[in-house]
Amino acid sequence: MRRTVITGFGIISSIGNNKEEVLASLKAGKSGIEVCA
Numbered sequence: 888m889r890r891t892v893i894t895g896f897g898i899i900s901s902i903g904n905n906k907e908e909v910l911a912s913l914k915a916g917k918s919g920i921e922v923c924a
Contacts, residue, residue: 898905901919902912912919 898909900909902917903909
């Protein structure tokens with residue numbers, strides 16, 4: 888069995904690049920999903 892070590896946690900998403908931006912976007916009702924043409 889191999890061991891896994893998690894050394895950090897971060898967020899990069901379509902609605903923000905850190906915890907504060909993502910939470911603000913979620914509270915504002917943003918979904919991050921759009922139609923691609």
